[in-house]
Amino acid sequence: MANVEARDLTARPPGLRRRRFLDASFLVWGAVATLVGLGTLAALVLGLWADGGSRLNAQFFFSFPSSNPAMAGILSSWVGSLLVILTTAAIAIPLGALAGIYLEEYAPKNRVTSAIEIAVNNLAGVPSILYGLLALGLFVQALAMGQTILVAGLTLALLILPVIIVATREAVRGVPHDIRQAALALGATKWRTTQDHVLPYALPGMVTGVIIGLSRAIGETAPLILVGGLTFVAFLPVHAPGEPLSYTVGRVDEYGAAIDPDEMVAVHLARGGAVHTPEGAELAVAPGATVEAPAGSLVETTATFADAAQSWAPWHWLGEAFTVMPIQMFNWTSRPEEAFRDAAAAAGLVLLAITLLMNGVAIWLRARLRRKIRW
Amino acid sequence: MDKMVLKRVAPAFAAALALAFAAGGLSACGPGGGQKAKSSGVQTVRVDGSSTVFPLSEAAAEQFMAENSGRVRVTVGESGTGGGFAKFCRGETEVQDASRPILETEMATCRAADIPYVEIPIAFDGLTVVVHPSNPLNSVTIAQLKRVWEPQAEGQIMNWRQANPAWPNMPLQLFGAGTASGTFDFFTEAVVGTAKSSRTDFTPTEDDNVTVQGVATNPGAMGFFGIAYYEQNKQRLKALAIDAGAGPIAPNADTVAAGTYPLARPMFLYANANALRRPAVQQFVQFYVANAARIAPQVGYIPLPASAYETYAARVRDRTAGTAFGGHQDVGANIAEVLARPLAEAGAPPAP
């Protein structure tokens, strides 16, 4: 047997001091790197605050845009952003999560799977403006879905889909195999295993992906302008009771003329109002009364509680025109008047606050979910 | 961990997905975007197009809606003159903002879709040539501008002195409108003589505030943009008077309105002549034309003579379709002469 040199295993290994120093110094490097990001954020927020802080009052939140910068507000744009993001989340989260799970847990190794993988990886790199071109060509022109909240939400959903898929895959992949094997060994089906034993552990990572995706979507400008996001919208897609309402009744052509001039429509106005017939006659309608009006008549009334409630249903507002915060901001930064730039800065602060709020929800969710993870 | 959370979350996902697709399907089967809001719902007038005209339309829409206490809705977009015409000629908007006259390809598209339009020059903009305030120059001739901006100047005229020996000896830095903009087309046509004919070694910017920043921080800079941006930044910039042979004319409301300032350009509205049958559209466009003289100065533009607005109001009322420009940009067009021109593309007069 060869001679083995005896070594004192309790002695300090060579170079330990240096290694310990490196270890300690990383605390500094890591902190510095982190601070660069945080410092940038602080500089941005302070800069925005200096310009826009004074605009942040109730008037700004509850006013429509205006050509007078002092009166301009973000009511229509924050409501629009909220509805668009809701739509985006409702489409992208389930779709992205299911796709990610499929690719990681179910997909057989075949050509279709690798085609999907290649597609996902490439979509992540496709610039947002190309999604805008896709939406314009497909949703707006080919499918004639109009330039609506639904189309905007769909466009952004497609845009952030790869982000959510990639994050889901990474999160699912991070779950140790023994957990799956234990569940399968106990006779659980594959979906049971995934649902009960893989997903719970993967959720924190998925939440991160979703939040990153949604924060991206909420700040996106270019594709929405292509799709037809408007800049000046001085009404909300949803109504409040008591708002004036006007509409044409009966079957009419593109320009509001009756298709069948003899068609009569019963108009019931709970709050009363007026009916202007195509002949130019004006009928006053008492509250609660019903009148017969020829097709093509213009009805002017006030929204009832039921009208208002109905307008809050998704199928109503999904088809409405929209504006969103980044579009409003984009417009304000390019206006000649300095005061519009203050409004833009204030809008930027609000966008950040919305992102902060979303992140707050995510922290809470992530912390809650992570606390349960023990392996 | 909580299966519970997941059990609650998963069906919600599924429900949301189903809802989204159902809604998508519904709206896809429904009437196209062009015919929305026709049989019921609030009366809506849709305006889209040039971002240059946007402030004017925004102000008009705002004031019109205030007068109507919300009974008619007006939306204004800014997808560019080209993007706007694409929607206008599909019938998705009733009113189009344009920073240039309708061009031949767009005339063809609208013709194919059977969309006649009433052309309304709505206000003037004065393209303003600006330099750094420290620059001793006060005026410039069109010929001198051409020498600076023409394609042959590329890589050659790099110092003010090279363009004119009397000019200061400092490096020349050029800033201009984005090359896809109507402003760029107009400037090159007015100065060099052919639209889009320009040297390429300048800094093009889409956002005129960026041009302001570039010129205000570079002593050797020259740039151009709409007069509103100059008016708002007078203390940081110096505007040059332009000499087109009749002596130097400074850009201001009077010279532009009088038609003596050489770089004045009209901005346009195009109204769908069929849609003008809808009272809401007719009322809005009438309001716009009647109040343009008052609104234009509020957003930095210069109104047309009152008689022009009267003529256009009559054309809107009678839905007199057609363009007076024949599908081309027209530099230095005099508004009185434009008014007298016959209209091309009038098509059949829309049925009453």
Add this chain to the structure above:
Amino acid sequence: MEGVLFLAAAVAIAVLVGIVYVVLSESVKFFAAVPIGDFLTDTRWTPLFEDAHYGIAPLLSGTFMSTLVALAVAVPLGLLTAIYLSEFADARSRETIKPTLELLAGVPTVVYGYFALLMVTPLLQRLIPGLPGFNLLSAGIVMGLMIIPYIASLSEDALRAVPNNLRDGSYAMGATKLETAFRVVLPAAVSGVVGAVVLGMSRAVGETMIVVIAGGQQPQIVTSPTQQGATVTAFIAQVALGDLPFGTLEYQSIFAAGLALLLLTLVFNLVAFALHRRYREAY
């Protein structure tokens, strides 16, 4: 259930096919008028000038340069941040810092653009005399700051997902925290980290507004980050929102540019995919 999952995944293909179709069908018209050879070899990109040249090289060089600068800023900073947060910071500061950093991804890019033009450029001009007021360096650095959260946050998730028994094993062998982080945890998480970097990079490649505002937009072949330049996306945005009539050759040039960008991302992704395959560790 598997069928539903498959359909969800197949949407990705449909979307990609849709984008490729939209871009390709318009590009075909463009390439009917412009020889592909000119597109690839011409060194000038002036489709909107009377003397039109259609060489994509200047735009690609602008995209490359700004992305390179952005990655040079974001990869080290993002990775250090991720390792710091995952392996060194205590849970409380991690749970505060990480979401705060994610806010960087939520700042509207117009704000970043003006930040680059009005704050970073003047600062750089003090360090680099003669730096022009519009340059890709400033735009790239700010872009890098913007993508830090993409790289930091997703990398941190990947690092945290590495099972603790790997760390314990490493400590048991006498390794320090730092050695464990760099030699055990990071290699184990490399597939997630590469994914995060690719995501950050694609965001940089696709970024529009920062370059439009601070980068100068003059299409020229860029050899140094201190030059001004235009990127592919900046050009597309400029034309898409400009006043050009639809359907003209000038307008179709954006689809050709988009196609070039699509191919570029394809190449990036193949490289990333190869790296990913090679270094992926199963545990």
